[in-house]
C-alpha cells in the first residue's frame with residue numbers, strides 16, 4: 001500500500017522519519033539519515049552558539065525506553081545552515097529543528113533558516129533539560145508571544161515541537177493559540193520532562209544532570225503521545241498537519257498513531273537504540289498491517305479510530 005504522506009504541503013515518500021534528538025547532530029549522522037529509509041532528514045535542535053550539553057552520564061537506556069538530559073548539545077545553527085546544501089542530494093525533505101534559549105534567539109535562527117535549503121522548520125518549545133530554562137510550551141503567555149515573533153516572516157512551513165499535555169483545558173488553550181498564527185504543523189510529543197529513575201543497587205539516580213531529573217522516552221510514553229496527537233487532531237483544523245512522536249518501535253505503534261490522526265511519525269529512541277535499519281523495518285511492518293486490514297492507502301486509516 002501507498003505509505004507516502006503530505007505534511008504541511010510537503011511530500012514525504014513514506015510515513016516514517018527520524019525525530020530530532022538521537023543521531024542527528026553531526027554532518028556524518030545526517031548523511032547517514034539521507035542514505036537510510038527515513039522519509040526526511042531532521043536535525044538535532046540547534047541554538048545560536050555551539051553547546052557541549054550537560055555532564056555525563058546523561059543518557060540511560062531502560063527496559064521500555066530511556067531517560068536523558070542531554071542539555072541541547074549541538075554544533076550551533078550556523079553549522080547546520082552551512083551543511084544543508086550538501087544534504088539536498090538525498091531528495092528528501094530537510095527539516096531543521098530550532099531551539100533558541102530566548103525569543104530573540106529563535107527569531108534570529110528562524111529568519112536565517114527561512115532563507116536556507118531547509119524544507120520545514122520545527123521550532124522546539126519543549127526542551128526539558130536546560131537547567132533554569134522552563135519548557136516554553138508550558139508557559140501559554142510566552143508560547144503566544146514566541147509564535148507572534150517567529151511567524152512574522154518567510155514562507156517555509158513552520159511547525160512547533162510541543163511538550164505533552166495532560167488536561168483538556170491545556171489542549172484547548174494551546175490549540176487556540178496555535179490557530180492564531182500561520183503554523184503549518186505540530187510535532188507531538190517531546191519526552192516527558194523531569195522524571196526520575198533510581199537505581200536501588202547504587203541508591204542513586206541513573207543520570208547525573210539536574211539531580212537525576214530527565215526526559216522519559218520510549219514505550220512508556222506512547223499512550224501519552226497517542227492522546228496528544230488525537231486531542232490536537234480533533235481541536236486543530238486539517239490545514240495544520242501533525243507529526244506523531246513517542247514510543248514508536250514497530251509498524252503497529254506507527255499504525256496506532258495513524259488511527260489517532262498523525263500525518264507522519266517521527267522515531268527517536270528506537271533509532272537511538274537500533275540505528276537506521278529501524279526506518280525500513282517499521283515501514284515494512286506498517287505496510288503489512290495496512291495490507292492485512294485492506295487499507296489501500298495511509299489516508300484510508302488516518303484518524304479512523306473507532307470509538308467503542
Ligand SMILES: O=C(O)c1[nH]c(=O)[nH]c(=O)c1Cl
Pocket residue numbers: 021045068069070071072073099124126127128129130190191215
Ligand atoms: O536534552 C536535550 O537536548 C533534549 N532532550 C529532550 O528530551 N528533548 C529536547 O527537545 C531536547 Cl533539546
